[in-house]
Amino acid sequence: MGGPAAVSAGEVRSYEHLLDHRPWYKNTRLILLNFWIVILLVTSSTNGYDDGLQSLPQWQTAFNHPSGGALGLLGAIQNIGSLCSLPFAPYLADFMGRRSCIILGACLMVIGTVIQTASQSVHMFIGARWLIGFGLNFAATGAPMLISEIAYPSQRGQITSLYNSLWIFGSFIAAWTTFGTFHIATSWSWRIPSAIQGFPSVIQLIFIWFVPESPRWLMYKGREQEALDILAYYHAKGNAKDPLVEYEFQEVKTAIQLDREVASSVGWLTLFKTPGNRRRMRIIIAIAFFSQWSGNGLAVTLDLNRVLDAVGVTDPTIQLLINGVLQIYNFIICVFASMWCDKIGRRKLFIAATAGMLVTWVFETICFAVYSKTGHAAAGHAFIAMIYALAYSPLIVTYTVEILPYNLRSKGFTIFNFTISLSLIFNQYVNPIALQNIGWKYYLVYVAWLTFELAFICRYLVETKNRTLEETAAIFDGDDQVALISHKTASDGLERKDSDVRVDVDEKESI
Template sequence: MGVPAATANNQDASFAHLIDQRRKWYNNRRIITLNAWIVLLLISSSTNGYDGSMMNGLQSLPQWEVAFDNPSGSKLGLLNAIQNIGALAGYPFAPYMSDGIGRRRTVFFGAVIMCIATALQTAAQSVGMFIGARFLIGFGLTFAANAAPMLVTEISYPTYRAPLTSLYNSLWYSGSIVAAWTTYGSFKINSTWAWRLPSLLQGIPSVLQVALVLFAPESPRWLIKKGRDAEALKTLAYYHADGDEQDPLVLYEFGEIKAAIEYDRTVAANVGWKSLVATPGNRKRMRIILALAFFSQWSGNGLVSYYLNKVFDQIGITGSSTQLLINGILQIWNLAWATCAAFMVNRLGRRFLFLVSASMMTLFYMAQAICFAEYAEHGNPASGHAVIAFIFLFYAAYDIAFTPLIVSYTVEILPYNIRAKGFNVFNFVISAALIFNQYVNPIALDAMSWKYYIVYVCWLAVEFIFLWFFLVETKNRTLEETAALFDGEDALEQIAQRGEVAHEVYEHTSEEKRSSGEASGA
């Protein structure tokens, strides 16, 4: 249920007119510094992207095939899926750490585990050791991937929050690009370092986070939740207003955050797992979040993300060098589209991008199925080449919504009190879908060949229908202002109460600062 237009406009104006139009990301030193810290957090996604592309590349390396006895079928599925099994093991603990010790320390904890794991993966002497290392990578990544995007969205300058949070998942492809081109280059190494080098480089983002992340700002929302109001106000002021604690935007943000958290503490005290489905608004949120998590892995993209070499083999492109080259170009293509879409989320809106994405994916996947069938039936090389073209077009469609928005949309529609747990459920569903996908796809592709594509064409049409009926637009709002979109008319009163408290905090804090200034002047 939406809110009346007048209410939405008033909410937009409630903070938009407080923005200093002279303060931009490119001319303000504090915002530049803040965005640099955000980049450090965003690269958590690069580790995940690196893994998917690296495993694609390793399957095209004869050196890796020989070292691990030419894995296929369920063994190959386990090698790909074990990272997500490791992630599943971390999910029961990640939200408690994010809410308990803070976002920064949780990212640090996850990065330490990933550094250890990549060292073990690089030194692997057997399939078992390689699998164990990949399990640890998934386990550590769970903690970093739970805390990092939440910290990004909770510390960003208001006008840049949506694009920066959308960049989190978009930078999945930055790791993917490095992995694709690393495996392409290491193909010429005539030793086990052909696959050990890509394994070693996977740890670079984690090393950077271990060295630097504890110096990054902590979430003001977490600080206020822990009763550290002065630190929260100082953090907001330092990065959002050049250190001015009396800046109207800072006082508004501080007041709104404090009011929302106080409301959650006194009125909605239940923050356990049951709270995710305890109210109609939360049930609406979880329905959308679970669907997006599942759709993100079951839109046909899993075939290319982890089994691109098998697809190439079935359309007559069997050369390892050619396969690796196409994979490398595809990752650059993906990053370009996802990044552009991330910067358009406020202008075009979430709903528009999702609907365009789902409709175009359905069209291009259907075209892939037709071309694949033509090649399988008649062996026409042109049809095989057309499959590659439609893979690129399909990914452009996927990247304009499902890459940038699934994470940013999820964290922004969740109120603070359930954000860590709700986002953890989102990541859990993704891992579960991936594990099933990684086992089923190679088996189904071998058994059904091009007919397997028809299954995904039908499913993509179902995704479009769901998004049309259930996806809610959330652009141009603060994190605290999205409740009315999901919690119905009662939320309007709650928003009003929060606004009154925010105004009181604004007035009270301003009065205190003025009195302090006068006393100092005296």
């Protein structure tokens, strides 16, 4: 159960000498690949599209000012829908492929947004939100795995981190859409934001047919030539004999062969059977909870309007404006963390984010307490200024996907999504009640919890930067597993020296 020091080595990629170090934007195949990845990234935008309708008086009037349990259900129903699809999503992703999972999810979300936009009653609205959540989980299971499995090796960490950063982008679009429609007097003030939530899914349904399937999934299904063609086309301009393609192909093939040897015994309990898998799940479950239980459910997303009410900011226009500016700030910070995750490292970013949130939350608690006792507006304004985000949004998906071996990736990622849904539902039901009854003192709970988070991250989180998916997954199972994959890869004569020379198939194509 070793700590991070045990795996801090390996700062240089084992495949570094095989990479094309010229800028990706000078390679038309990588431009095309990254365009397909952008189509997959928009899944997260749909997930983050919290439309902020509760701040709109028109929405409140349309549904008779819901409160108590009804309001809690309206907030939680999308995540309840996600929970309902969790038992099915990993099997669809493994049986029919990552793309099929995304296609089904996008179809269900489009139908859900149409029903939500046309809602004539609160029950119709709740049903639509449930269907959106049900479909969302299929897409959110397939998309990040497909992104990590088709990305160019040197870009995988940054691009996969951008996946969850686009969650913030979805919140950004939702915040400014509701701000823009606020002054529409009719029900279109909330119907327009509802309709826009389905736009990313429509884009996906148009382009998903051209997105390459996961080479790892194809190889697992015995379609090795198709997998090799995809790797060659996008990673080496069509050259199947390129050293990097040969390295990737053989490494994935070897890892899958090893997985097949234990495939008959792989099930949900496998996630907890071995010491390595227990280490994985301990970290995955923890960061899933941490991503939602770090105070962000109160001060950043779902209950922001209630928190602003509590510190004296009750004007809906000001609330919507604060929400919009906050999402811009969060998006910038998350993109920065995504772009630097391979240079700074996952562990350092997690520690910096957790420590920053703890310090900020202490000051927020003080400001909230001062305002509650004195009513000084300055304390309320200072509270609003101290909202912090850095590593959790971009890195939680990246880290979860990359530490899981192929045969456990969909199941482990399902546990991750299940944990997030549970923690979100808890936030949506418990936070409003606790905030109403004990006010600023509820913030002390998060001070204690963030202290625990920081201790956990420092003790258990391991560094995974600059490794392939197979190497990253193997570090949890010990050096013997890494050595076995490396030995089998080397036995086929696919290891290359620094003097390897690339062979370009299409000499005319710009690289």
